Amino acid sequence: MKKITIIGITVLLGLIQACSTKTEKQESMKTDKNELNAIFPIGEKGPAEWFTGNAYPTSLLEADSVYTTIAGNVYFEPGARSNWHTHPSGQILIITDGVGYYQIEGQPIEIMKKGDVVKFPPNVRHWHGASPDTGVQQLYIIPNTEQGIVEWMEPVSDEEYNKK
The missing domain is CATH 1.20.5 (Single alpha-helices involved in coiled-coils or other helix-helix interfaces)
Structure with missing residues (x-):
């Protein structure tokens, strides 16, 4: 005992x-709720032709003929967002930290946060990025790259972004 x-x-x-x-x-x-825990290194600032504000994309998986999939990480500072765009085979986002917005054309803006998985159907116009006060970090996956990767369009206006 x-x-x-x-x-x-x-x-x-x-x-x-x-x-x-x-x-x-x-x-x-x-x-500080605005500080995110980066899983991957923050890349170089993305081009103004694709993003409003400061967004930092980093490629993690390059397209090849075997997997026909690309993947990467994008960190969006608060208020930053992608332009409207489409993907011939759709896109999957996995939110790894922060709070962001996304919108499929014709639908209301949705909130995305750490742990969310967002799917965009093939050839559907959409955008995604950070909320006004908190950055967001996301993994993106684009399958079937033999069909194409992305078609960039016009920026999301401040009026569109602030409809939330």
């Missing part, structure tokens, strides 16, 4: 120590 009590106390002390370590780590984390 004494042996079981000593083991129990040892386990309990270990749990208390683990919990207090977690609390110290949580306290040392940044509390």
Whole structure:
């Protein structure tokens, strides 16, 4: 019985120590909601012909004839967004941090946040980017690149963006 009590106390002390370590780590984390935890390095600033504001795309998977899929990461600073565009085979976004907006033409603006997966059907006009106050980081996946990758169109106006 004494042996079981000593083991129990040892386990309990270990749990208390683990919990207090977690609390110290949580306290040392940044509390600024606008700071995102980058999974991938932020790339070079994207061209003004494709983005309004500061957006930083980084390619992670180049197109090839075997996988016929590209993937990358884009970090949008608050207020930044893509132009209207389409993808011949559609697009998938996986939101890895922050808060953003997206819109399919003719539909209302939707909010996207960390953990969301957004699918854009083939050849459907849409845009996506950060919310006005918080940046957003997303992984993008474009399948079947043999059909084409993207057709860029006009910028999303401030009036369109602020309809949220």
